[in-house]
Amino acid sequence: MWWVSVAVFLVVLAALIVALFLGMRRRSDDRAVSEATLSRSVATSVGVTVVILIGLLVASISTGRAVGALPESSGVSVSIIGHQWWWEVEYEDAVPTRRVVTANELHIPTNRPVVLKVTSRDVIHSFWVPNLQGKRDLIPGYTTAIWLQAERPGHFRGQCAEFCGIQHAHMALDVVAESDGDFYRWLDDMRQPARDPPDAVTRTGRDVFMRGRCAGCHTIRGTEAAGQTAPNLTHLAARSTLGAGTLTNTPEHLAEWIRDPQASKPGNQMPPNPLPADSLAALVAYLGSLQ
Amino acid sequence: MTQLDATWADPRGLYGWFMHLDHKSIGRRYLLTAFAFFLIGGVLAALMRLQLSRADNTFLGPDLYNQIFSTHGTTMMFLFAVPVMQGLGIYFVPLMVGARGIAFPRLVAFSYWMFLFGGIFLYVSFLLNAGPDVGWFSYPPLAGALYTPSKRADVWAQLITFTEVASLAVAVSLITTAMKLRAPGMTLNRMPIFVWAQVVTSFMVLFAMPAVMLASTCLILDRLVGTHFFDVEHGGDALLWQHLFWFFGHPEVYIIFIPGSGLVSTIVATFSRRRMFGYLAVVLSLVSTAFMGFGLWVHHMFATGLPQLGESFFTAASIMIAIPTGTQIFCWIATMWGGRITVKSPMLWILGFFFIFIAGGLTGVMLAAVPLNTQVHDTFFVVAHFHYVLIGGAVFPLFAAFYYWYPKITGRLLSEQVGRWVFGLFFIGFNLTFFPMHLLGLHGMPRRVYTYPAAMGWGTLNLLASAGAVLMACAVLTFVVDAVRALVAGTAAADNPWDAGTLEWATNSPPPNANFPSPPTVAGREPVWENPPDQPVVVGLRTDARDVLVTHVLDAEPDHRLLFPEPSIWPLLTAIATTVLFIWSIFTPWGVVYGALPVFVTMVGWFWPKSADEGGTQRWPFAHRTLPRPNEAPATGGAI
C-alpha cells in the first residue's frame, strides 16, 4: 500500500507540474488543447484510479481477514481489564485456584497464539503492543477478543492508546515473550501465594502494609490484604516497572513511589504515604521479597 | 450617496453596529472572528509543541496539557474551520449569484452572535480552569459525571450547542439564497462551482450537525439530571456516543473540505483564464462526496472490535470516496493544462494545496484498511493525516482565498512579494511539523500524551516538529502584519484585478451597499467573461426600500419581489437571551425553563411587525389580492 501511494503521489504531482508548465507557457495565440483531449485524459485517470482503489480494497479486506481471525485455541487465554491508569492481567484456568492475577505485565510463550479477552472497568482504554498486533479498545460493557503471537523472545512495550484521563501518558505494559519452558515456570511461580517474609525487617514491612491503608486497595494473595481497586502485588518484585511503566522497579524508585506517587504520576489514584524512614525501608524490603 | 445606497446602508455608530444586517458586514465579522480563533488555536498548538519538544518535559503539567489539546481541537474544528468557510459563503454567495443580500439576514446576524458568544464562553471557561479536557470528541464514560465531575465536559457540550445552532442557521440561509435569489439567466448549470460547494456543504450541515447536538444534549442530560445514555451500569452504551458523534464527525471534515475544493475550482479557473474543465463531473463529485461522506463514520471505530463484515463495508466506502475527490483533482489539472496560467499569490497556495492535500488523501486511503488502521489509529500518524487533509484541503485554499478576495473585500491589494514569503515559510514549516508525525506514529507514539519517556527515541522527530511550528507562526504573523499594512496604506484595487469571470468581480471593490447598482442577468457560467455587451440588467426594484428579486429554483426566471428587513437589534437580543439559557442550563435544568421566557420575548420582538407595510404589501383591509397563489403564474414579469 505504501509503494502504491508513493507512486500515485509522484505521478499526480508530475501531471500537475507538467500541466502547470504547459499552461504557463501557453500564449493566447497558441493552439488550445481540445476539450476532447482533456476529457479523455480525465476519464482515463479516473479509470486507473478506480482500478487501483479496487485492488487496494481487495488487499486490505483479505489482510484484515487474516489478521483478525482468532486462532485455534493454544491453551493460553488471558483477560486484560483496563483501569485508570493500570492494566489488570488475569490468566484464565478452568480450576479457579490456578488462576493468576497480576498487573501491568503480560508473559506469553513464543510462537504460539495467545487469545486476549479485553474490557474495562471504568473508561475506554486501548490495548496496544505495536510490535505484536494492532490495537483494541477496552470498552466498559463490551468484552472483545484479539490475539497476539511473538515470533521471538524478548520484551515488547505496550501502551494505552485511547485517551483515558490525566495519566493516559503513563499507562504502559511490559509484554515478555519467552520459551514454553520459561513461560510455564513463570506461570507456576505466579500461582504460588506470597512468600512469607524471611526476616525481621521484612516481617515489620508486612505489618506496615497490613496495618496501613495499603491493604484497602491492594491484594497480596496468601495474606489478609484483599483490596480490589489497585494492582495485585503478590509477586511485585518480579515485575520490571512501577506505576504501569512510570518508573523502573528498583528499591529507590519503590520508596519514592510509596512516599509520593503523585510526584511522578500526578493525578493517579494512589495517595501519598508519609511514613517514618525505617517503616518505609521495611515496607520496601518486604515488597522487594515478593518474588 | 444615491437613494439605493442609503436604503441598503447599515446604521452607523456603536449601537448601529449591533443592528447590522448587511451580509458583507456579517461576513467580514465571521471571517475576522474565525481567524482570531485560528490564531488562538495556533497559540495553543505552539504550547503543545513546546511541551512535546523534549522527552519528560515539565513545561506543562498533565491537567493543563489535556485542557490545551482539547481546547485546540475544539477551537479549530468548531470555532475556526466551519465558521470561516461559512463566513466566505455569507460574504460571497449573494454576490456570486447576483443578489442584493442574503436570505434571512436577521437569522445570519443572530448566528454570528451565537458563534461569538459560544467562543467567548469557551475561553472564559478555559481561563477559569474549566476548559474541556477530554479531547475534541469527548468520549464517555470519561466525559460522564463520574470521571469528569467538574463543569469542563458541560462547557464542551454546550459550546457544541452554540456553534451548531449558528452553523445550522447559516446553512439554511445559504441554501435559500442559492436556490431562490439567483440572477435571471443563472440556471443551475450556470451556478458557480463555489456556490455549488456551499450548497452541498450546507445540506451536509443540516443532516450532520443534529447528530452531535443530540449526542451533546444526551451527555449534558447524563451529567445533569441523571439519564443513563452512556452509563454502562444502567443499560447505557459507550459506543452509542461514538456512533452518534462520528455520524456527525465524518461529514464534518467534508463540511470543511468541500468549500475548500470550491475555492480551488474558483481560483484555478481564474488563474488558468478559462472556465473549469468538467463542470458537471465536478458538481457530481461534490454531491457524491457529500452522500458518501455519511457512509464512512465507522472507520473512526475500527479499533473497537466490530464485526468484520461491517468493517469491510466502511473500508470500501472510505476507499471509494477517493474517486470523486480524484475526479476533481484531475479536472483541476486538466483546466490548468488547457489554460493560460499566471502564478500570483492565490495560485501559489493552490499549488501548495495539491501537494499537501494529495499526500493527506493517500494516508487516508491507507487508514481505510483495517489492519493498517489498528496499528496507526490514535497515534501521531493520524494526527499527521488529518492535519495534511485539513490544513492542505482547507487552510491552503483559505489563504489562497484571502489573497484572492482581499482586494474585493477591502479595496486594497496585499503585497505579492510578502505573499511569496508567507507561502514559503508556511509550506516549509507545515511539512517540517507534520511530516515527522507520520514516522512518530509508525514508531509507536500515541496521541494525547502530555509527555513521553526518553527511552522511546521520539525526541528528535518531536523537536523537528516543534521547529516547524515556529516557521508557521512566523508565516502567519507576517501575513497579519501585511494584511493590516495593506488595509491602512495598500495599493487601491480595481474592480477586477485578477480579470476573473464570476459576478462578484462585476462590481466595485469593495462592493456598494446594495451589491450591484442594477442587479445583473447572466448568459453563461463565467458572466464577466461570457456575458454579451448588451446583456440586460434588472430594473424596476424599489430604491426606497430593500427590494429583492426572487427567482425560480431551476431556471432562475423572475418570480416575485420581496422586501428584506431593516436593520434590527433583535437578533442580538435573542442571541443574548439564548446564551443566558444555554449557560444557565449547564448548572441546572431549570435554566431551560426560566431561560426560555426571555428567549420567547426576544423572538416575539424579532418577528412582530414594526409598521403596517414593512413587508411592502398592502395593508388590511384591501379589496383585491396582489400576491399569487402557489401555482399561479406571476403577474407580468418584464420582457427582455
Next chain:
Amino acid sequence: MSEVRTLDVSGLPPGAFGSRTLTFWGTLGIVLIESTVFALAVAAYFFLASRAPAWPPDGVAAPDLRWGTVNTLVLLASLIPNELARRAAERVDLARVRAWMVVCLVFAVAFNVIRVLEFTHLNVLWDRDAYGSIVWVLLGLHTTHIVTDFLDSSVLALLMFTGPIEEHRFVDVEENAVYWYFVVFAWLPIYGVIYWAPRLL
C-alpha cells in the same frame, strides 16, 4: 454606445405563497434538521434496545397506550382546522383565518395538556436506566415541537387580531400551517416507537 437593455421586474408581485417563497425554504430547512434529530433518536432507541437483555427492562411496564393514542388522534384531528386555516390564508380571508387559528389553538392546548398525561403514564422515569432516558428524550424532543408550535401559532394568531396586518402576513399563516403538518406527521413514527416497539420487540 448602445443602450443597456433592461429586464423590468416592477410588474412582479411583492410576494407569493407556497413553495416559491423564501419562508417555505426556511421551513424546509428546519423540517430536514428536525427530521434528522428524530431519526437519530429513534436509531439510538433501537441501538440501546439491541444491547439490552430485556426491553423494556425487567420490572418496567411498557407505556400505557391510552393517552398516547388519544393524543395521536387529537394531533391528527388538529390537521383539519390547520388545513382550513392554511386555505383561508391562501384565499386571503381574514375572518376565516382568525376563526380557524383559534380552533387550532384550542387543539394545541388540548394536545399539550394530554402530553403531560402521556409523561405521567410512561411507567418509567428518565433516570431509572437507558430505556427510561431514551423514552423521555424521544417524547421530550417532540414535546419541544408542540410547545413551540403552540407558542408561535399563538403569537401569529394574536397578530392577526391586533394587527398591523398586511397581505404578506397571510403567507406567514400559510407557512406556519406547513410546519404544523410536519410536527403532527413527525409524531407518528415516534408514537410507534415509544408505545408499540416495547410491545412488539
